[in-house]
Amino acid sequence: MKITIEPIAIEQKSVFVQMMELYNYDFSEFSNDDINEYGYFGYSRIDDYWNEEGRYPFFVRVDGKLAGLVLIRSCSEYNDLQYPHNIAEFFIMKKYRKKGVGRIVAKEIFDKFAGGWEISIWSNNNAAKKFWEKVVHEYTDGKYTLFSSSENKIEGFTFYNA
Numbered sequence: 511m512k513i514t515i516e517p518i519a520i521e522q523k524s525v526f527v528q529m530m531e532l533y534n535y536d537f538s539e540f541s542n543d544d545i546n547e548y549g550y551f552g553y554s555r556i557d558d559y560w561n562e563e564g565r566y567p568f569f570v571r572v573d574g575k576l577a578g579l580v581l582i583r584s585c586s587e588y589n590d591l592q593y594p595h596n597i598a599e600f601f602i603m604k605k606y607r608k609k610g611v612g613r614i615v616a617k618e619i620f621d622k623f624a625g626g627w628e629i630s631i632w633s634n635n636n637a638a639k640k641f642w643e644k645v646v647h648e649y650t651d652g653k654y655t656l657f658s659s660s661e662n663k664i665e666g667f668t669f670y671n672a
Contacts, residue, residue, distance in 0.1 A: 511572060511573060511609070511611075512572070512573050512574070513570070513571070513572055513577075513611055513614050513615065514570075514571045514574075515568045515569070515570055515571075515580065515615060515618055515619065515622075516568060516569050516571065517566070517567065517568055518559070518567040518568060518569050518579070520560050522569070523556065523560075525569075525576070526556065526559075526567060526569075526579070527553070527556060529569070529576070529578070529579050529601065530551075530553040530556065530579075530599075531550060531551055532601070532603065533579065533599060533601040534551035534552075534553065535551065536601070536604070537601075538551070540632050540634050540635045541632070555598075559581065563584075564583060564584030564585060565581070565582070565583055565584075565598075566581070566582040566583075566584075566623075567579065567580075567581050567582075568580045568581075568582070568619070570602065570611070570615050572606050572611055576603075577602060577603050577605070577606045577611060578600075578601045578602040578603055578606065578611070578612075578615070579599065579601050580597065580599070580600050580601075580615060580619055581597070581598040581599040581600075582595055582596070582597060582598065582619065582623060583595070583596050583598045584623075586626065586628040586668075587628065587630065588628060588630060588657055588659055588662075588664065588666065589626075589628050589657060589668050591625070591626025591627075591628060591668060591670075592625060592626050592670075593624065593625025593626055594625060594626045594627075594628060595623045595625055595626065595627050595628070596627065596628040596629065596630065597616075597619070597627075597629050600612070600615075600616070602615070612641060612645070613641075613644070613645050613648070616642075616645045616649070617645065617648075617649050620649055620671055621671070624671055624672055625670065625671070626668065626669075626670050627667075627668060627669050627670070627671065628666060628667075628668050629642050629646065629666050629667045629668075630659075630664045630665070630666035631664065631665050631666055632663060632664065633658075633663045633664065633665050634663070639665060642666075642667060643667070646667045646669060649669075649671075650669045650671075653669060654667045654668065654669040655667070655668045655669070
């Protein structure tokens with residue numbers, strides 16, 4: 511199984527939009543979002559990934575086939591980190607889950623961006639909490655910090671890589 515991570519070009523925007531619809535459908539279990547009258551969830555920040563500095567969109571491929579996406583931002587929302595990065599969205603299609611794809615992708619993304627990392631997870635998303643706890647623990651050899659925001663119903667991890 512060959513796993514690749516590639517930047518999303520503006521010319522691939524329509525595919526990006528479609529992948530975000532799949533992600534939002536999958537995530538609606540936790541967000542409780544509904545589709546609009548046109549049948550879409552929508553994602554208001556799509557264009558920002560080409561118009562704002564510090565945003566990085568990536569497609570994930572397995573054996574050349576689209577398998578997910580990762581959106582990175584150079585900021586932290588809940589912590590004061592030096593050279594911050596956070597995972598804005600992380601989506602691996604169900605077909606590729608529990609095969610190590612997400613773990614490999616996460617670690618490669620961490621390696622691409624040195625500095626402080628913040629990973630926030632909705633408190634009601636137990637599968638994501640288990641996944642990120644395992645990945646972050648492996649990647650940092652247990653050297654990470656937990657945080658939470660009860661107001662935002664968020665839990666997460668921070669760590670540094672150099």
